[in-house]
Amino acid sequence: MDFNPNSSFLYLVAVAVILFILAQSVFFLIRAYRRGKEIGMDVKKLRTTITSSAIFTVAPAVSILLGVLTLSKFLGLPLPWIRLSVIGAITYELPAATSTASALGIPISETITDPTVYSAITWVMTLGILPSTILVPILLKRIQGGLISIKNKDSKWGELLISAMFMGMISAFMGMVFANIRNGLPGWIPIFVMFFSAALMAVCGLLIKVLKVKWLQDYALPICMLGAMAFAVIITPVIS
């Protein structure tokens, strides 16, 4: 059978997966929202959480879309669409596709025409990322049990532990921003962007706390992100 990585069949498979993802997300959203109302949480706050999370998501989601675009040149559209809508991320999918293609001696610069190569890549992409999904139902209760026993023994330390874990994540990503500083001034661009974003957040903090601009609290993070991304667009041609 002729193989086309943009065939109607593959689009149908993609639509089925996307509908499943949407159904799961809507299920958890409605359930949490109803529970929030049930225990007397402020409905306005719950709604604002939805709006602010949606706005915050736009810029990273467009960046994920760029990943679909990158992979589509090699894999067609349906497979990257599926992979980047589920647990996959471009940082994983591209190495997975590259690794399989090189094992089969196929260049990744051309669109795949061999269904066996395509199915091999699909298997590697799927199996390579599956453990993190499988481990949640297996480990989550045990991890939470451990945390609860720590909190029961010492609640302040329990809270500090979570903050410390989050600080670990932030420090890794902020440290990564410094990776290219030995490449001269262009290597500093991510650092300038990071500091600009931090400065914007500091201004937002002042506006919220001193001038009582309360609505800004819910939208400060996306505003700072987009502002810093715009700053990157301005300074990159000047510095590079």
Add this chain to the structure above:
Amino acid sequence: MDSRIYEEKTHHYGKIWTWTAVLVFVLVPVSVCIFYNAWPPFMSVFKGLLGVAPIFWTVGFIEVITFTPMLGTGSSYLAFVTGNLTNLKVPCAINAMEINDVKSGTEEGEIVSTIAVATSSIVTTLIITAGTLLLGTLTPFLNSPVLKPAFDNILPALFGALGVVYISKNLKLAVTPMLFMIILFVSVPSLAGSVGILVPVGAVISILMARLLYKKNMI
């Protein structure tokens, strides 16, 4: 409903959704193989996996240990199906809990985190879907050299704003892991591609530092 019953039910539904998701994920390559009658040789899949599985299985395990305590129950089940944790779901959930002034591990935190991750998953899926369907129209925009620096710098833009909030609140806690990571990345720039593995390293350093400061009553 008692909060413990709600929590138990969340685990119950979470497990059903997750195992169904695993089945759906596996059905994708199975359906490709059946429809095109193209079962790949075992060795080609094995060799392909060999290139990525050792790292990504390790990262997957580490991510589950590191992120589930921050996310809570419902959002963990959801986020580990819909993906993009570090660049999207975890910051989104943490930010939502922060602006609602609720803590991870409480029922309010659980609800806010789940709403944030679910909304983020829906919006991401819709944007990717719309983008995929309109790719012909959007490609010149997405590939525009003018906008390239914006997307190249999305992580510094995110973690600058997020970092300043948490560092200012936990300055003593932040100094050591921050300095360690900066020195590490400046010394070995190629590690930027393995940042996922360094998240737990940062977490361990941060936890050890927190314990030390806590024992000395400094935080």
